[in-house]
Amino acid sequence: MKELVVLSGKGGTGKTSIVGSFAALAKGKVLADCDVDAADLHLLLSPSVKQESEFWSGRVAVIDEEKCTQCGLCQELCRFKAITDFKVDPISCEGCGYCYHACPVEAITMKESMSGHWFISDTRYGPLVHARLGIAQENSGKLVAVVRQQAKQIAEEKSLDYIISDGPPGIGCPVVSSLSGADLALLVTEPTLSGMHDLERVLGVCRHFGVPALVCINKYDLNEENTRQIESNCLSQGVKVEGRIPFDNVVTRSIVQGVPVVDYSDGRVTREIKRMWDILSMMLRNGSKG
Amino acid sequence: MVISVASGKGGTGKTLVATSLALSLKDREKVQLLDCDVEEPNAHLFLKPTFTHSKTVSIPIPKVDEERCAYCGKCAEACHFNAIAVMKEKVLIFRELCHGCGVCSYVCPESAISEDGREIGVVELGYSDGVRFVQGTLIVGEPIAPPVIREVKESAGRGGIVIIDVPPGTSCPVVEAVKGSDFCILVTEPTPFGLNDLALAVETMRELDIPCGVILNRAGVGNGKVEEYCKKEGIPILLTIPLDTEIARLYSRGITLAEGMPEWKEHFLALFNRIREITNERISSAKR
Numbered sequence: 001m002k003e004l005v006v007l008s009g010k011g012g013t014g015k016t017s018i019v020g021s022f023a024a025l026a027k028g029k030v031l032a033d034c035d036v037d038a039a040d041l042h043l044l045l046s047p048s049v050k051q052e053s054e055f056w057s058g059r060v061a062v063i064d065e066e067k068c069t070q071c072g073l074c075q076e077l078c079r080f081k082a083i084t085d086f087k088v089d090p091i092s093c094e095g096c097g098y099c100y101h102a103c104p105v106e107a108i109t110m111k112e113s114m115s116g117h118w119f120i121s122d123t124r125y126g127p128l129v130h131a132r133l134g135i136a137q138e139n140s141g142k143l144v145a146v147v148r149q150q151a152k153q154i155a156e157e158k159s160l161d162y163i164i165s166d167g168p169p170g171i172g173c174p175v176v177s178s179l180s181g182a183d184l185a186l187l188v189t190e191p192t193l194s195g196m197h198d199l200e201r202v203l204g205v206c207r208h209f210g211v212p213a214l215v216c217i218n219k220y221d222l223n224e225e226n227t228r229q230i231e232s233n234c235l236s237q238g239v240k241v242e243g244r245i246p247f248d249n250v251v252t253r254s255i256v257q258g259v260p261v262v263d264y265s266d267g268r269v270t271r272e273i274k275r276m277w278d279i280l281s282m283m284l285r286n287g288s289k290g
Numbered sequence: 291m292v293i294s295v296a297s298g299k300g301g302t303g304k305t306l307v308a309t310s311l312a313l314s315l316k317d318r319e320k321v322q323l324l325d326c327d328v329e330e331p332n333a334h335l336f337l338k339p340t341f342t343h344s345k346t347v348s349i350p351i352p353k354v355d356e357e358r359c360a361y362c363g364k365c366a367e368a369c370h371f372n373a374i375a376v377m378k379e380k381v382l383i384f385r386e387l388c389h390g391c392g393v394c395s396y397v398c399p400e401s402a403i404s405e406d407g408r409e410i411g412v413v414e415l416g417y418s419d420g421v422r423f424v425q426g427t428l429i430v431g432e433p434i435a436p437p438v439i440r441e442v443k444e445s446a447g448r449g450g451i452v453i454i455d456v457p458p459g460t461s462c463p464v465v466e467a468v469k470g471s472d473f474c475i476l477v478t479e480p481t482p483f484g485l486n487d488l489a490l491a492v493e494t495m496r497e498l499d500i501p502c503g504v505i506l507n508r509a510g511v512g513n514g515k516v517e518e519y520c521k522k523e524g525i526p527i528l529l530t531i532p533l534d535t536e537i538a539r540l541y542s543r544g545i546t547l548a549e550g551m552p553e554w555k556e557h558f559l560a561l562f563n564r565i566r567e568i569t570n571e572r573i574s575s576a577k578r
């Protein structure tokens with residue numbers, strides 16, 4: 001079983017449309033939506049939820065007014081400035097428990113909080129594990145870890161060949177959590193200054209965690225000079241650019257229809273994504289590690 | 291006044307909006323732009339600022355004096371982030387997981403734990419064409435963004451108009467960035483993805499009690515569902531930017547709308563006035 005994670009650094013580069021298309025093309029796979037903050041993959045796969053589970057991971061401090069003597073120690077100690085006027089702001093509280101340990105009259109308890117849900121669903125392309133982080137919740141990294149672990153379990157039980165996951169944007173904790181230990185990363189970028197800048201950073205994260213990476217330039221014809229620049233930057237770092245997808249409104253139209261673009265059109269976007277999947281699946285099968 | 295520019299979904303053009311708004315306003319108001327998208331800071335690509343200061347952001351990380359340690363395991367038990375493991379005769383610290391909360395040093399009965407600074411990012415300050423600019427950058431490989439965001443916000447000067455470029459999503463970095471704003475502009479696009487992520491962003495702002503309005507970018511493709519949603523929820527659509535290859539090309543080269551198509555300045559000024567009205571109304575109705 002091999003795990004491919006699709007990342008982009010910068011959001012909105014077309015990552016989810018590509019993952020949705022791989023879902024349609026790959027045989028024997030489980031899909032994982034690791035963008036637990038703003039999950040979109042389900043909009044292309046129309047899943048029917050088979051199992052829903054709560055994700056309990058956060059906790060917040062609560063001060064018992066009756067017991068509190070207003071000594072002020074907790075306010076002084078809290079490093080996240082979460083306590084003012086002897087009240088805890090649940091949004092700022094990171095749940096570390098410093099106040100709980102320090103309170104001389106034991107007026108503080110740590111209350112567990114539910115930070116989201118995760119789901120196992122059936123789609124017309126195979127099983128999907130996805131999740132929904134609660135609004136303004138922490139621990140997106142841990143929820144990503146749960147999603148990956150569930151996907152892995154399904155892949156093992158059903159002896160599937162691939163785990164294909166849609167990664168979150170950025171380079172912070174949910175990205176680290178979706179990347180570490182994966183077999184291969186596909187980085188989707190676009191030929192804009194922002195896209196180029198973000199690609200460099202996400203490539204750095206892949207290097208940091210020792211995950212081999214390939215690059216796909218989406219909407220490559222938007223600015224061909226930038227595309228050439230990306231190609232030469234990648235070349236100098238020994239990273240291969242394996243896909244160049246042209247700009248085409250067909251992608252947006254397929255999103256509106258709620259289907260992966262490869263099932264919606266057989267134009268040049270589809271041809272390029274198919275070619276890319278052939279290369280990626282071969283690399284995954286032959287073991288890209290090392 | 292603090293105006294945040296956010297988008298549940300990434301890549302909808304929030305940086306283009308934040309920088310264009312800053313440059314449209316700068317001749318009338320004192321303007322500061324804070325790039326709080328510290329995982330992928332991009333506003334500098336548009337504003338090309340000259341930086342005059344920089345400072346590193348670090349968080350305190352425990353260091354165990356093994357001479358004193360009794361391997362009792364109390365620190366590991368107390369750490370909510372699983373950043374410490376105590377073995378038979380070794381204490382392991384997983385630096386990337388540590389939030390620097392200080393609980394472990396507090397609970398250690400042997401006073402064996404002291405703290406070291408661990409660098410996780412940098413904050414830079416400068417100017418761009420009359421706009422004061424502050425940006426935070428998370429070091430590649432570091433997972434915890436909020437302390438860097440906090441430092442960017444603390445480095446902002448007082449007064450004037452503060453515009454914040456917020457990271458995408460709805461979780462802790464977003465909350466850290468928008469907290470304390472008077473208004474939040476949500477940039478989206480007219481597709482099912484845009485709508486899905488807009489609805490999450492709206493919920494987040496409601497949770498934080500921050501009024502918001504929408505900018506619809508790349509209008510012309512997709513469908514009318516975002517407009518329907520805004521109408522139903524009573525969220526104003528403040529500005530519509532069409533899908534236009536010229537705008538996309540300017541964007542790809544790091545040129546704002548205020549510079550590349552100066553006629554847009556008027557639209558951004560009108561947008562600003564509208565936001566000012568909304569926030570004023572809110573203040574006066576809160577007083578009543």
Ligand code: SF4
Nearest residue numbers: 359360362363365398
């Ligand atoms: S609490 Fe102190 S003495 Fe106990 S294992 Fe941790 S560092 Fe060592």
Ligand code: SF4
Nearest residue numbers: 369388389391392394
């Ligand atoms: S400072 Fe807090 S997060 Fe870091 S190791 Fe100690 S208890 Fe854990």
